[in-house]
Amino acid sequence: MTTVTKEAGAPVPADAGAFLSVRDLHVSFATEDGAVRAVDGLSFDLERGRTLGIVGESGSGKSVTNLTVLGLHNPMFTTVEGEILLEGQELTTARESELERLRGNKVAMIFQDPLTALSPYYTVGRQIAEPYMKHRGASKKAAWERTVEMLGKVGIPNPRERAKDYPHQFSGGMRQRAMIAMALVCDPDLLIADEPTTALDVTVQAQILDLLKDLQREFGTAIIFITHDLGVIADMADDIMVMYAGSAVERGTTEQVLRSPQHPYTWGLLNSMPRLDSDLGTPLAPIPGAPPSLLNPPSGCRFHPRCTFRDRVGGDRCVTERPLLAPDRAAACHLTAEQKRSIFVDEIRPRLG
Ligand SMILES: Nc1ncnc2c1ncn2[C@@H]1O[C@H](COP(=O)(O)OP(=O)(O)O)[C@@H](O)[C@H]1O
Ligand SMILES: [Mg+2]
Numbered sequence: 007m008t009t010v011t012k013e014a015g016a017p018v019p020a021d022a023g024a025f026l027s028v029r030d031l032h033v034s035f036a037t038e039d040g041a042v043r044a045v046d047g048l049s050f051d052l053e054r055g056r057t058l059g060i061v062g063e064s065g066s067g068k069s070v071t072n073l074t075v076l077g078l079h080n081p082m083f084t085t086v087e088g089e090i091l092l093e094g095q096e097l098t099t100a101r102e103s104e105l106e107r108l109r110g111n112k113v114a115m116i117f118q119d120p121l122t123a124l125s126p127y128y129t130v131g132r133q134i135a136e137p138y139m140k141h142r143g144a145s146k147k148a149a150w151e152r153t154v155e156m157l158g159k160v161g162i163p164n165p166r167e168r169a170k171d172y173p174h175q176f177s178g179g180m181r182q183r184a185m186i187a188m189a190l191v192c193d194p195d196l197l198i199a200d201e202p203t204t205a206l207d208v209t210v211q212a213q214i215l216d217l218l219k220d221l222q223r224e225f226g227t228a229i230i231f232i233t234h235d236l237g238v239i240a241d242m243a244d245d246i247m248v249m250y251a252g253s254a255v256e257r258g259t260t261e262q263v264l265r266s267p268q269h270p271y272t273w274g275l276l277n278s279m280p281r282l283d284s285d286l287g288t289p290l291a292p293i294p295g296a297p298p299s300l301l302n303p304p305s306g307c308r309f310h311p312r313c314t315f316r317d318r319v320g321g322d323r324c325v326t327e328r329p330l331l332a333p334d335r336a337a338a339c340h341l342t343a344e345q346k347r348s349i350f351v352d353e354i355r356p357r358l359g
Contacts, residue, residue, distance in 0.1 A: 131169025
Protein backbone atom coordinates (compact mmCIF):
# COMPACT_ATOMS: atom_id res chain seq x y z
CA MET A 7 0.00 0.00 0.00
CA THR A 8 1.14 3.51 -0.72
CA THR A 9 1.41 5.98 2.07
CA VAL A 10 0.52 9.55 1.32
CA THR A 11 2.64 11.95 3.29
CA LYS A 12 0.97 15.30 3.29
CA GLU A 13 1.94 18.49 5.01
CA ALA A 14 -0.83 20.41 6.70
CA GLY A 15 -2.70 22.49 4.18
CA ALA A 16 -0.59 21.44 1.21
CA PRO A 17 -2.62 20.23 -1.77
CA VAL A 18 -1.91 16.67 -2.81
CA PRO A 19 -0.87 16.48 -6.46
CA ALA A 20 -2.88 14.04 -8.53
CA ASP A 21 0.10 11.75 -9.01
CA ALA A 22 1.22 11.75 -5.39
CA GLY A 23 -1.07 9.14 -3.94
CA ALA A 24 -3.06 6.03 -4.57
CA PHE A 25 -5.88 5.83 -7.08
CA LEU A 26 -8.35 6.06 -4.20
CA SER A 27 -7.13 7.40 -0.91
CA VAL A 28 -9.36 7.74 2.15
CA ARG A 29 -7.83 9.71 5.00
CA ASP A 30 -9.18 9.93 8.54
CA LEU A 31 -12.78 9.71 7.39
CA HIS A 32 -15.52 10.44 9.93
CA VAL A 33 -19.18 10.06 9.04
CA SER A 34 -21.87 10.73 11.60
CA PHE A 35 -25.64 10.87 11.42
CA ALA A 36 -27.76 13.28 13.39
CA THR A 37 -30.51 11.30 15.13
CA GLU A 38 -33.02 12.09 17.87
CA ASP A 39 -30.74 10.33 20.35
CA GLY A 40 -27.57 12.12 19.27
CA ALA A 41 -24.82 11.64 16.72
CA VAL A 42 -24.34 8.10 15.42
CA ARG A 43 -20.64 7.83 14.60
CA ALA A 44 -20.87 5.25 11.84
CA VAL A 45 -17.36 5.85 10.48
CA ASP A 46 -14.84 7.06 12.98
CA GLY A 47 -11.31 7.66 11.76
CA LEU A 48 -10.92 5.39 8.74
CA SER A 49 -7.99 5.48 6.32
CA PHE A 50 -7.16 3.24 3.40
CA ASP A 51 -5.71 3.24 -0.11
CA LEU A 52 -6.69 1.35 -3.22
CA GLU A 53 -4.72 0.99 -6.44
CA ARG A 54 -6.07 0.43 -9.94
CA GLY A 55 -6.67 -3.16 -10.90
CA ARG A 56 -6.69 -4.32 -7.28
CA THR A 57 -9.45 -5.60 -5.06
CA LEU A 58 -9.81 -4.49 -1.46
CA GLY A 59 -12.01 -6.75 0.61
CA ILE A 60 -13.80 -5.15 3.56
CA VAL A 61 -15.04 -7.47 6.28
CA GLY A 62 -16.69 -6.86 9.62
CA GLU A 63 -19.89 -7.61 11.48
CA SER A 64 -23.14 -5.99 10.50
CA GLY A 65 -23.15 -2.35 11.60
CA SER A 66 -19.38 -1.84 11.44
CA GLY A 67 -19.68 0.95 8.86
CA LYS A 68 -18.85 -0.88 5.63
CA SER A 69 -21.84 0.34 3.64
CA VAL A 70 -21.75 3.87 5.04
CA THR A 71 -18.08 4.18 4.09
CA ASN A 72 -18.78 3.23 0.52
CA LEU A 73 -21.97 5.25 0.15
CA THR A 74 -19.95 8.23 1.34
CA VAL A 75 -17.29 7.57 -1.30
CA LEU A 76 -20.09 7.75 -3.87
CA GLY A 77 -21.58 10.84 -2.24
CA LEU A 78 -24.85 9.00 -1.67
CA HIS A 79 -25.45 10.20 1.88
CA ASN A 80 -28.12 12.71 2.79
CA PRO A 81 -26.24 15.95 3.49
CA MET A 82 -29.10 17.19 5.69
CA PHE A 83 -28.44 14.59 8.37
CA THR A 84 -24.88 13.55 7.69
CA THR A 85 -21.61 15.10 8.73
CA VAL A 86 -18.57 14.00 6.73
CA GLU A 87 -15.03 14.90 7.78
CA GLY A 88 -11.69 13.78 6.40
CA GLU A 89 -10.57 13.22 2.84
CA ILE A 90 -11.68 11.00 0.01
CA LEU A 91 -9.28 11.49 -2.88
CA LEU A 92 -10.03 9.85 -6.21
CA GLU A 93 -7.00 10.40 -8.42
CA GLY A 94 -6.26 13.39 -6.24
CA GLN A 95 -9.75 14.86 -6.60
CA GLU A 96 -11.38 15.59 -3.25
CA LEU A 97 -14.85 14.04 -3.16
CA THR A 98 -16.06 15.09 0.29
CA THR A 99 -16.37 18.68 -0.88
CA ALA A 100 -17.30 17.97 -4.51
CA ARG A 101 -20.53 19.44 -5.84
CA GLU A 102 -23.49 17.13 -6.35
CA SER A 103 -23.31 17.75 -10.11
CA GLU A 104 -19.68 16.60 -10.13
CA LEU A 105 -20.52 13.48 -8.08
CA GLU A 106 -23.34 12.72 -10.49
CA ARG A 107 -20.87 12.90 -13.34
CA LEU A 108 -18.59 10.44 -11.54
CA ARG A 109 -21.30 7.99 -10.52
CA GLY A 110 -22.12 5.36 -13.06
CA ASN A 111 -19.25 6.67 -15.16
CA LYS A 112 -15.96 6.58 -13.29
CA VAL A 113 -17.34 5.03 -10.12
CA ALA A 114 -20.09 2.43 -9.96
CA MET A 115 -21.71 0.29 -7.33
CA ILE A 116 -23.47 -3.03 -7.17
CA PHE A 117 -25.63 -4.00 -4.24
CA GLN A 118 -26.97 -7.11 -2.61
CA ASP A 119 -30.45 -6.40 -3.90
CA PRO A 120 -30.51 -5.54 -7.61
CA LEU A 121 -34.00 -4.10 -7.26
CA THR A 122 -32.48 -1.12 -5.41
CA ALA A 123 -30.63 -0.28 -8.62
CA LEU A 124 -33.11 -1.41 -11.28
CA SER A 125 -36.39 0.37 -11.78
CA PRO A 126 -39.44 -1.84 -12.37
CA TYR A 127 -40.85 0.65 -14.87
CA TYR A 128 -38.24 0.49 -17.62
CA THR A 129 -36.79 -2.33 -19.63
CA VAL A 130 -33.48 -3.73 -18.49
CA GLY A 131 -31.88 -2.63 -21.74
CA ARG A 132 -33.04 0.94 -21.44
CA GLN A 133 -31.61 1.17 -17.92
CA ILE A 134 -28.22 0.04 -19.16
CA ALA A 135 -28.27 2.16 -22.31
CA GLU A 136 -29.25 5.38 -20.55
CA PRO A 137 -26.12 5.94 -18.45
CA TYR A 138 -24.06 5.17 -21.54
CA MET A 139 -25.87 7.83 -23.55
CA LYS A 140 -25.69 10.29 -20.67
CA HIS A 141 -22.03 9.84 -19.74
CA ARG A 142 -20.58 8.94 -23.10
CA GLY A 143 -22.76 11.03 -25.33
CA ALA A 144 -23.52 7.91 -27.36
CA SER A 145 -26.38 7.76 -29.84
CA LYS A 146 -29.41 5.64 -29.01
CA LYS A 147 -28.35 3.03 -31.51
CA ALA A 148 -24.72 2.85 -30.30
CA ALA A 149 -25.92 2.68 -26.69
CA TRP A 150 -28.27 -0.18 -27.54
CA GLU A 151 -25.47 -2.11 -29.25
CA ARG A 152 -23.27 -1.54 -26.22
CA THR A 153 -26.09 -2.73 -23.94
CA VAL A 154 -26.53 -5.95 -25.90
CA GLU A 155 -22.76 -6.47 -25.78
CA MET A 156 -22.65 -5.92 -22.00
CA LEU A 157 -25.59 -8.23 -21.34
CA GLY A 158 -23.80 -10.87 -23.38
CA LYS A 159 -20.61 -10.28 -21.40
CA VAL A 160 -22.33 -10.83 -18.08
CA GLY A 161 -23.75 -14.08 -19.37
CA ILE A 162 -27.35 -13.27 -20.26
CA PRO A 163 -28.44 -15.63 -23.04
CA ASN A 164 -30.11 -14.05 -26.12
CA PRO A 165 -29.08 -10.59 -24.94
CA ARG A 166 -30.67 -8.80 -27.89
CA GLU A 167 -34.07 -10.22 -26.99
CA ARG A 168 -33.69 -10.14 -23.21
CA ALA A 169 -32.68 -6.46 -23.25
CA LYS A 170 -36.35 -5.70 -24.01
CA ASP A 171 -37.53 -7.46 -20.84
CA TYR A 172 -38.47 -5.76 -17.59
CA PRO A 173 -36.57 -6.64 -14.39
CA HIS A 174 -39.45 -8.78 -13.08
CA GLN A 175 -39.07 -11.05 -16.11
CA PHE A 176 -35.51 -11.87 -14.99
CA SER A 177 -34.56 -14.42 -12.31
CA GLY A 178 -32.64 -13.19 -9.23
CA GLY A 179 -29.28 -14.24 -10.66
CA MET A 180 -30.07 -12.63 -14.02
CA ARG A 181 -31.06 -9.37 -12.34
CA GLN A 182 -27.77 -9.39 -10.48
CA ARG A 183 -25.98 -9.82 -13.81
CA ALA A 184 -28.04 -7.04 -15.36
CA MET A 185 -27.11 -4.73 -12.48
CA ILE A 186 -23.46 -5.59 -13.02
CA ALA A 187 -23.85 -4.83 -16.73
CA MET A 188 -25.39 -1.49 -15.78
CA ALA A 189 -22.57 -0.73 -13.34
CA LEU A 190 -19.88 -1.62 -15.86
CA VAL A 191 -21.36 -0.16 -19.04
CA CYS A 192 -19.18 2.95 -18.83
CA ASP A 193 -16.01 1.03 -17.83
CA PRO A 194 -15.79 2.50 -14.34
CA ASP A 195 -12.32 2.82 -12.83
CA LEU A 196 -13.73 1.98 -9.41
CA LEU A 197 -16.42 -0.59 -8.69
CA ILE A 198 -17.89 -0.90 -5.23
CA ALA A 199 -19.57 -4.25 -4.64
CA ASP A 200 -21.54 -4.34 -1.39
CA GLU A 201 -22.39 -7.97 -0.57
CA PRO A 202 -23.26 -8.51 -4.24
CA THR A 203 -23.70 -12.25 -4.05
CA THR A 204 -25.07 -12.77 -0.54
CA ALA A 205 -28.60 -13.47 -1.75
CA LEU A 206 -27.57 -15.89 -4.50
CA ASP A 207 -27.10 -19.63 -4.48
CA VAL A 208 -23.51 -20.85 -4.54
CA THR A 209 -23.40 -21.78 -8.22
CA VAL A 210 -24.66 -18.39 -9.40
CA GLN A 211 -22.43 -16.73 -6.80
CA ALA A 212 -19.36 -18.46 -8.22
CA GLN A 213 -20.32 -17.41 -11.76
CA ILE A 214 -20.77 -13.78 -10.73
CA LEU A 215 -17.45 -13.73 -8.89
CA ASP A 216 -15.68 -15.17 -11.94
CA LEU A 217 -17.37 -12.56 -14.06
CA LEU A 218 -16.11 -9.74 -11.84
CA LYS A 219 -12.59 -11.16 -11.98
CA ASP A 220 -12.72 -11.38 -15.78
CA LEU A 221 -14.01 -7.85 -16.08
CA GLN A 222 -11.31 -6.60 -13.74
CA ARG A 223 -8.66 -8.30 -15.85
CA GLU A 224 -10.12 -6.79 -18.99
CA PHE A 225 -10.68 -3.24 -17.75
CA GLY A 226 -8.20 -2.87 -14.85
CA THR A 227 -11.04 -1.84 -12.56
CA ALA A 228 -10.26 -1.20 -8.89
CA ILE A 229 -12.80 -3.05 -6.76
CA ILE A 230 -13.95 -2.60 -3.19
CA PHE A 231 -15.62 -5.84 -2.25
CA ILE A 232 -17.70 -5.91 0.91
CA THR A 233 -18.71 -9.26 2.30
CA HIS A 234 -18.99 -11.14 5.55
CA ASP A 235 -17.96 -14.36 3.80
CA LEU A 236 -14.27 -15.07 4.32
CA GLY A 237 -14.33 -17.73 1.62
CA VAL A 238 -15.43 -15.12 -0.90
CA ILE A 239 -12.84 -12.66 0.39
CA ALA A 240 -10.07 -15.23 0.10
CA ASP A 241 -11.12 -15.81 -3.50
CA MET A 242 -11.58 -12.20 -4.56
CA ALA A 243 -9.42 -9.80 -2.58
CA ASP A 244 -5.79 -8.78 -2.94
CA ASP A 245 -5.94 -6.87 0.31
CA ILE A 246 -8.25 -7.07 3.29
CA MET A 247 -9.40 -4.42 5.70
CA VAL A 248 -11.20 -5.57 8.83
CA MET A 249 -13.63 -3.00 10.22
CA TYR A 250 -14.98 -2.74 13.74
CA ALA A 251 -17.26 0.01 15.04
CA GLY A 252 -16.45 2.43 12.26
CA SER A 253 -12.71 2.05 11.85
CA ALA A 254 -10.15 -0.39 10.53
CA VAL A 255 -8.68 -2.68 13.15
CA GLU A 256 -6.52 -4.70 10.79
CA ARG A 257 -5.30 -4.44 7.26
CA GLY A 258 -2.87 -6.27 5.04
CA THR A 259 -2.62 -8.51 2.04
CA THR A 260 -5.21 -11.28 1.90
CA GLU A 261 -2.45 -13.76 2.62
CA GLN A 262 -1.26 -11.83 5.69
CA VAL A 263 -4.69 -11.27 7.17
CA LEU A 264 -5.98 -14.78 6.62
CA ARG A 265 -2.75 -16.67 7.39
CA SER A 266 -1.35 -14.61 10.24
CA PRO A 267 -4.04 -12.30 11.55
CA GLN A 268 -2.93 -10.02 14.36
CA HIS A 269 -6.03 -8.48 15.88
CA PRO A 270 -8.18 -10.25 18.50
CA TYR A 271 -11.30 -9.18 16.58
CA THR A 272 -9.97 -10.77 13.38
CA TRP A 273 -9.25 -13.94 15.37
CA GLY A 274 -12.85 -13.88 16.56
CA LEU A 275 -14.14 -13.39 13.03
CA LEU A 276 -12.05 -16.23 11.66
CA ASN A 277 -13.30 -18.44 14.44
CA SER A 278 -16.94 -17.48 13.89
CA MET A 279 -17.22 -17.60 10.13
CA PRO A 280 -17.67 -20.64 7.96
CA ARG A 281 -14.80 -21.09 5.53
CA LEU A 282 -15.04 -22.69 2.13
CA ASP A 283 -12.26 -25.11 2.94
CA SER A 284 -13.53 -26.06 6.39
CA ASP A 285 -15.22 -29.24 7.41
CA LEU A 286 -18.94 -28.45 7.44
CA GLY A 287 -19.30 -30.24 10.76
CA THR A 288 -16.98 -27.83 12.60
CA PRO A 289 -19.06 -25.85 15.08
CA LEU A 290 -18.78 -22.08 14.78
CA ALA A 291 -17.93 -19.96 17.78
CA PRO A 292 -19.57 -16.55 17.71
CA ILE A 293 -17.64 -13.62 19.18
CA PRO A 294 -19.05 -13.10 22.68
CA GLY A 295 -21.00 -9.88 23.26
CA ALA A 296 -22.43 -7.51 20.70
CA PRO A 297 -21.05 -4.65 18.59
CA PRO A 298 -21.00 -1.42 20.61
CA SER A 299 -23.39 1.48 20.44
CA LEU A 300 -22.16 4.05 17.96
CA LEU A 301 -23.99 6.78 19.87
CA ASN A 302 -21.70 6.30 22.81
CA PRO A 303 -18.81 4.06 21.78
CA PRO A 304 -16.51 2.48 24.40
CA SER A 305 -13.44 4.43 25.49
CA GLY A 306 -9.97 3.34 24.45
CA CYS A 307 -10.04 0.37 22.14
CA ARG A 308 -13.59 0.02 20.81
CA PHE A 309 -13.24 -3.73 21.00
CA HIS A 310 -12.05 -3.91 24.63
CA PRO A 311 -15.41 -4.87 26.22
CA ARG A 312 -15.46 -8.04 24.06
CA CYS A 313 -11.75 -8.78 24.04
CA THR A 314 -10.54 -11.81 25.98
CA PHE A 315 -6.88 -10.74 25.69
CA ARG A 316 -7.01 -7.29 27.25
CA ASP A 317 -5.63 -8.44 30.61
CA ARG A 318 -2.43 -9.41 28.79
CA VAL A 319 -1.85 -5.74 28.00
CA GLY A 320 -0.36 -3.94 30.99
CA GLY A 321 -2.56 -1.67 33.15
CA ASP A 322 -5.83 -0.32 31.77
CA ARG A 323 -4.37 0.80 28.47
CA CYS A 324 -7.09 -0.90 26.42
CA VAL A 325 -9.74 1.07 28.32
CA THR A 326 -8.01 4.44 28.21
CA GLU A 327 -5.93 4.59 25.04
CA ARG A 328 -7.28 4.05 21.53
CA PRO A 329 -4.82 1.92 19.58
CA LEU A 330 -4.16 3.20 16.09
CA LEU A 331 -3.51 1.53 12.80
CA ALA A 332 -0.30 3.25 11.76
CA PRO A 333 1.03 2.77 8.22
CA ASP A 334 3.71 0.47 9.63
CA ARG A 335 1.30 -1.50 11.81
CA ALA A 336 -1.08 -4.16 10.58
CA ALA A 337 -3.36 -4.23 13.62
CA ALA A 338 -4.78 -1.57 15.93
CA CYS A 339 -4.13 -3.41 19.18
CA HIS A 340 -1.95 -2.78 22.24
CA LEU A 341 -0.63 -6.35 22.40
CA THR A 342 3.05 -6.45 21.43
CA ALA A 343 4.03 -7.93 18.07
CA GLU A 344 5.47 -10.94 19.90
CA GLN A 345 2.28 -11.44 21.95
CA LYS A 346 0.13 -11.25 18.81
CA ARG A 347 2.30 -13.77 17.05
CA SER A 348 2.49 -16.24 19.90
CA ILE A 349 -1.20 -15.99 20.85
CA PHE A 350 -2.18 -16.63 17.26
CA VAL A 351 0.21 -19.52 16.73
CA ASP A 352 -0.31 -21.23 20.11
CA GLU A 353 -3.92 -20.47 21.01
CA ILE A 354 -5.91 -19.41 17.95
CA ARG A 355 -4.59 -21.31 14.96
CA PRO A 356 -5.03 -24.76 16.52
CA ARG A 357 -8.74 -23.97 16.98
CA LEU A 358 -9.20 -22.87 13.38
CA GLY A 359 -8.10 -26.27 12.16
N1 LIG B 1 -29.01 7.20 7.86
C1 LIG B 1 -28.59 6.69 9.03
N2 LIG B 1 -28.95 7.27 10.20
C2 LIG B 1 -28.52 6.78 11.39
N3 LIG B 1 -27.71 5.73 11.52
C3 LIG B 1 -27.30 5.11 10.39
C4 LIG B 1 -27.73 5.55 9.09
N4 LIG B 1 -27.17 4.73 8.16
C5 LIG B 1 -26.44 3.83 8.85
N5 LIG B 1 -26.51 4.05 10.19
C6 LIG B 1 -25.83 3.32 11.23
O1 LIG B 1 -24.44 3.32 10.94
C7 LIG B 1 -23.84 2.10 11.34
C8 LIG B 1 -23.05 1.49 10.20
O2 LIG B 1 -23.96 1.01 9.23
P1 LIG B 1 -23.52 0.25 7.92
O3 LIG B 1 -22.41 0.99 7.26
O4 LIG B 1 -24.74 0.03 7.12
O5 LIG B 1 -22.97 -1.12 8.49
P2 LIG B 1 -22.49 -2.41 7.68
O6 LIG B 1 -22.63 -2.15 6.21
O7 LIG B 1 -21.07 -2.65 8.10
O8 LIG B 1 -23.38 -3.53 8.14
C9 LIG B 1 -24.96 1.21 11.85
O9 LIG B 1 -25.00 1.29 13.25
C10 LIG B 1 -26.20 1.83 11.25
O10 LIG B 1 -27.32 1.60 12.06
MG1 LIG C 1 -23.81 -3.08 4.80
